[in-house]
Amino acid sequence: MSKRVGISAVPRSRTTAPIRATSSKPKASKIQFESLFATIRAIFDRVYRAQSNEFYTLLGFTLFLVAFGVLMVLSASSIDSLIANNNALSIGAKQFGYAIIGLIGMTILSAIPVRVWQHRSVVILLASLSVQFLVIFFGKEVNGNKNWISIFGFTFQPSEFLKLAVIIALSAMLAKNVDYFHISKTWTPPIVVSAAALGLVLAGRDLGTAIVMAIAFLGLMVLAGMPTNLALKVVGIASVAGILLMSQSSSRWGRILAWLNPSAPDPNGYNWQSEHGEWAIAAGRLFGVGLGESKMKWSWIPEVENDFIFAIIAEEFGLIGALVVIVMFVLLARALVRILNRTQDTYSRFIVAGVTVWLVFQALINIAVVLRLLPVLGVPLPLISAGGSSLISTLGAIGLVLSIERSNHLGFGAVRSASRNRKAR
Template identity: 40%
Template structure:
């Protein structure tokens, strides 16, 4: 049977319809997705994959503990899902905000973060795992202010240093007022005995200073001071001293109950996974053998259930995230965008490195979660919000470049240098 051959007019109509559909799809995507370049699209994609993957692994790692403690297999993953449900829209909203807004709230943000951190020492404060670093409201809601202090510091340091222009290459202008405020914020977290978070916050500050263009020799002296001050702080805690001793002496089966329980079971879990893993949900370590299986040691569960392939995939995802951050920094014209993005990169990627290094036995136990993967409401919300801020700054910076305008912080720095 002879088929009708489409006429040129019909082909043109079909082609025009396809073009209109494509353009409409691109328009909708541009309005919904917070991406403005290949680097931001890559970052957004990796973040969404890690968040989704994290939900799956939190359920796999927490199911046994959820049943044991709350008689509900979904209790932990449900809470994590709630924070993710609110966190993703929060990220999308933050990604749509203009750069000027973050400049205006930078000072108020760091003041609010410090005020919230002070509340952990009031009756509202809550202690977990020997650290007093939470605020509890009732029986169900608790927040970890230090997670939001990280973001507040990143934005505030970017705001302060971006206005200094070339003066950041001088010692005093570079560190004042950054040092006093950072010492206050980090000191409050240290008073709560959360040494792992302190390490990440110190790295964030020095990372931001480096990206801002502070001279290496101007970073070394404060870094030496921080290292010297850290020694008595570490030695003041018997539990931290034991962790360091076990790290240098090695965890053996003879010390099974003497502080090596978590490290040994983490190692055994990873080694039991082999190349392909024991299968999703089939972990043996999560049956009350491995403490913090759904948070600090979730990487061990990933390696056990998904094998070496799953573990390497996670490492590659963080490597891709690092590449996306670096691309955004290199493409940015605004020092504010560069500094804030660099600080957030050091925070998220650095924390991932520390978490994985601890699980692999390359660092003493510090008690920091795996960003975007581990269970934890505050860290999930703060990390997603930080990603939203980076996407917003990258979008504003790209728009300024397309319009042929100098970034606002560049104009302010030029004026400041002129007055000086």
């Protein structure tokens, strides 16, 4: 008779360990991570969901330029980073961190109603002017410009944030007196505020930033409705003051003369940066030498990851890549103009106008300098060049515009809803 063998009768190997019950509870760190991710996702859904096409268009071009900028800073700065810190990724990693901070700031500002800044415009302006005033006494000098402050190991450029602060203040002044633009005295406070901001920046000898600020502030006032004769007077006075200031600096005047006479002897090397930038563009030809393969970034171009990053873009991606970047800025400007045309509120319109003039002309100046259409001015390419202050302030400005477009979308939605209700009745 055969013996029936059941499951219980199967002998257990001595080497087989008994099966122990495992805990089904997830780890605490995993729970915290999932909770944080869910919170971030909820915030982004609330901030960026169900917005207008113009909102997403501006956001999309901004994200593309920021991501491309981080990539190009990593490539352009690799040699300088290796020489300075024995780490080829140091400057690129910093730029990535600045991008994260700037995008978080943009998200927060896009969720705050723009009226909050209008009511606090005077406080914002005075605080920004005060910090810029401190630069004169406690500022850090870099490449001949004393326009940085270093606190606890962190260095930032107050003038980059002063641009946005003055645009907020000028917009509030102009919106308050929009019915009195025909009176010359109405324009005195905006002109005085602009002159004070420019004077503090020029005290630190940062001519490039001052030029961008002057164009942004005057452009805002002209678009707001400044009389033509008054605008021409302001331009004339500013031009004379600029020439006088440049004549007081031998290096600035030397750069201008070298730019006007590129074939003349250049014993001081004023054309060195421009010439090598031009060589980088020529080396790129049509399709470029490839990402990371630039030769001019090997200490041939000073400030290669900052003022002259467009030259490395043209070298590594060729004429095609350079044109794509230019087209992206054109599309960014188009998105800003479309939002400007959709904006009905006067104060908000002035904000969008000021930010548009600022970003468009700063990009134009940077690219024109690299192409040797202008003398070297030390102006970064918005959203792309290395520099935390420039990137964070620019993203903050775009955050304000996104906030304004959010209000536009809500307004148009309310109008459409009211129209549907009337038709239903």
